[in-house]
Each structure stands twice: as structure tokens, then as C-alpha cells.
Amino acid sequence: MKCSVIDIGTNSIRHLICDVENDEIRQIKKDVKITRLGESVSRSGKLSNDAIARSVSTIKEYLDDAENYETQRIYAFATSAVRDAKNSSYFIDELLNIGLDVDIIDGETESLYGYLGASYGIKKNDVLVMDVGGGSTEFSYFKDELIKRSFDIGAVRLTEKFIKSDPILLEEYNNIRLYITDMLTPFISDNQNMPKEIVGIGGTITTLAAMSQDLRIYSRELIHGYVLKKGDIKRLLDLMMSLSFNERKLLNGLQPERADIIVAGTIIVYTVLELLNCTSITVSEWDNLEGAVVEKFIRGNDGKKITNSDVGK
Known part of the structure; x- marks a missing residue:
């Protein structure tokens, strides 16, 4: 199964395209772009319009890339800046407009x-x-x-x-x-x-x-x-x-x-x-992008507890 994962971070937005087969992950492409989405959140409590525009543009490129590689599943998650910002719903709506549903994850x-x-x-x-x-x-x-x-x-x-x-x-x-x-x-x-x-x-x-x-x-x-x-x-x-x-x-x-x-x-x-x-x-170059692949596409996000068989593969 060919999968795509997008990590929407405070400083950068990253994208992994990979193949998942028999609990193994084969990386096809991994990209990162610094968009500084959270550049003003600690001061104003809000995502700036410019940061949102930069980030949405980058994510649209990633979605186009995922389509070109014919990925079968896409999962996107947002972290600190989006979960802290008062206007995060506006950013999420902008992503929905380009066809991406985003999971705002906790720490x-x-x-x-x-x-x-x-x-x-x-x-x-x-x-x-x-x-x-x-x-x-x-x-x-x-x-x-x-x-x-x-x-x-x-x-x-x-x-x-x-x-x-x-x-x-x-x-x-x-x-x-x-x-x-x-x-x-x-x-x-x-x-x-x-x-x-x-x-x-x-x-x-x-x-x-x-x-x-x-x-x-x-x-x-x-x-x-x-x-x-x-x-x-x-x-x-x-x-x-x-x-x-x-x-x-x-x-x-x-x-x-x-x-x-x-x-x-x-x-x-x-x-x-x-x-x-x-x-x-x-x-480690393997990070939360690959971890999201493990959780969503290998473990199946069924809420089961982590065991020794799930780590150190």
C-alpha cells in the first residue's frame, strides 16, 4: 500500500511518501519546507495570514505530489502551533477547501x-x-x-x-x-x-x-x-x-x-x-512521519497498548 503522511509543524511542514508491506516501511520520497506557520503564535496567540498562506501553498504542492505518486492513503496531522492558536479553525477550513482533513494531535x-x-x-x-x-x-x-x-x-x-x-x-x-x-x-x-x-x-x-x-x-x-x-x-x-x-x-x-x-x-x-x-x-532520520505510518497504517490505530513487538523493529 502506498501512503502519504503530512506533518504540519510550527517551523516546517514535512511530507513522506512510502510503501507499506508486511509491517515494513520503504521510503519513496521525504520533503521538508520551512513555512514558519507558528511565527507569531507565542506573541499574539494567532496564526498570521501570511504564515497560513505560505503553509497552505506548500501543503497543496504536497497533495499534488501525493496524487502524482498515486498514493492510496493520506494522513495529515498538525502539532503545537495549530493546537495553541486561537484561529486554528480558519486554517483547518482553508485546508478542507483544498481537500485535506487534518488531525490536530496533542503532545x-x-x-x-x-x-x-x-x-x-x-x-x-x-x-x-x-x-x-x-x-x-x-x-x-x-x-x-x-x-x-x-x-x-x-x-x-x-x-x-x-x-x-x-x-x-x-x-x-x-x-x-x-x-x-x-x-x-x-x-x-x-x-x-x-x-x-x-x-x-x-x-x-x-x-x-x-x-x-x-x-x-x-x-x-x-x-x-x-x-x-x-x-x-x-x-x-x-x-x-x-x-x-x-x-x-x-x-x-x-x-x-x-x-x-x-x-x-x-x-x-x-x-x-x-x-x-x-x-x-x-x-534518527526516521521520526514522527514514519511513526504516524506505524500507528495509522501498520498498527491500525485500534487503541491497543504499545508492546515490545511494536518497537525496535
Whole structure:
């Protein structure tokens, strides 16, 4: 069965076209476009008209692509920005007008998709999956049942909330770290049995893997499974904090459209590693797109509990 999944995120909109056969996923095409749908949500509480127009245009292209590839099933889900915005119904109506019904998922479902996708891709189940997005960060791991939590600490959200200077000031950096620490400490204290191995998904983490390898051209093969060391993350963070926005846009491995939010995203990753006393993170190119395929088209969305047979394929 040929399937199409669209992830409507705060910073980017992504599309996966794949074949599903005998519980196996074969990727045909995977695209990402930065539309910054949630660029004003943390300030105004609303999606801007320009952001909606950009996003609808991108999604229309994805739908055309899905039709050209003759996909049999399409599933679309929206995350942090859409679930937080007061005018999300207008955006959803615009998508209905182009023939797309969208599932606005909560943070726990987002965590579920991320865990299923990463565990399938890395082929391990005894891991903590961290998904750093534009509006939120999700954590999930399996211990008898799937533990999943979502926090409103994303690269776009923290950039808009804290960063006013270019380059970023040390005071702004410290304020972000304190905010993340305050948000996550109770969760970490209550979950001392979390796996020590972290698998990271999302644009911030894959970008750091590309930057660490000084990639001029993004390569999924070089990114997937790459072990990103804490020292490398700190080196990249120090470098980016010393540069202006325009200077950061010239760095290898960094999409220019992500140059304004990459510092906040990197602070999230580095702070989490410090809080968990971990020295590295394994990067997965398989993420919540593949996870949605597992949940909707392999597990069948029948509400059954996650078991060991569902992860680490």
C-alpha cells in the first residue's frame, strides 16, 4: 500500500511518501519546507495570514505530489502551533477547501509518533526519544508501557520569548537554560528509570548532525544513526553564539531559513544532555512521519497498548 503522511509543524511542514508491506516501511520520497506557520503564535496567540498562506501553498504542492505518486492513503496531522492558536479553525477550513482533513494531535500523541518512528528507524526500544520541534519538545520511552510527555519548549517559541539581541547575549542564554531547567526538572525527578541512551529527532537535531559533519549538501544516509557528542554540540553552540544572524546563515549544514532559531534549539539539546548527565545523542532520520505510518497504517490505530513487538523493529 502506498501512503502519504503530512506533518504540519510550527517551523516546517514535512511530507513522506512510502510503501507499506508486511509491517515494513520503504521510503519513496521525504520533503521538508520551512513555512514558519507558528511565527507569531507565542506573541499574539494567532496564526498570521501570511504564515497560513505560505503553509497552505506548500501543503497543496504536497497533495499534488501525493496524487502524482498515486498514493492510496493520506494522513495529515498538525502539532503545537495549530493546537495553541486561537484561529486554528480558519486554517483547518482553508485546508478542507483544498481537500485535506487534518488531525490536530496533542503532545502525547506527538510523542507516540516520534517514539514509534525513531525506534523503527534505529531498531532499538530501550532508548529515550527526544523530539525538539519549533513549538514544543517531546520525550518518550518504553518501560512496561509507553511513557510520553510534551513540553512547551521549542526552538521558535524560545527564540521569540527570550532572544532580542544579535548575536545572542549571555544573559539571554542563561535565561533560556533556567527556563528549560525549571520546566524539565520535575519530569526528570519523577522518571529516574529513563533509558540512558537518547535518540534525537527533529530539525534542530538533524541540523546539528549536519553541521558537526560540515556537510555542504544534506545527506540522510550520513545523518541517520550519527552519534552527536555533547562536546561537539557545545562547540557549535559557542560558535553560533559568537556570530550574527547573517554570519550564521553561511555555516555549512545549516539551512539559512533556520539560522534565527538554531541557537535556541541547540540550547535545548545541550541543556537536556546536561540535566540527564548524558554525553551523546544518536540522531534518527526516521521520526514522527514514519511513526504516524506505524500507528495509522501498520498498527491500525485500534487503541491497543504499545508492546515490545511494536518497537525496535
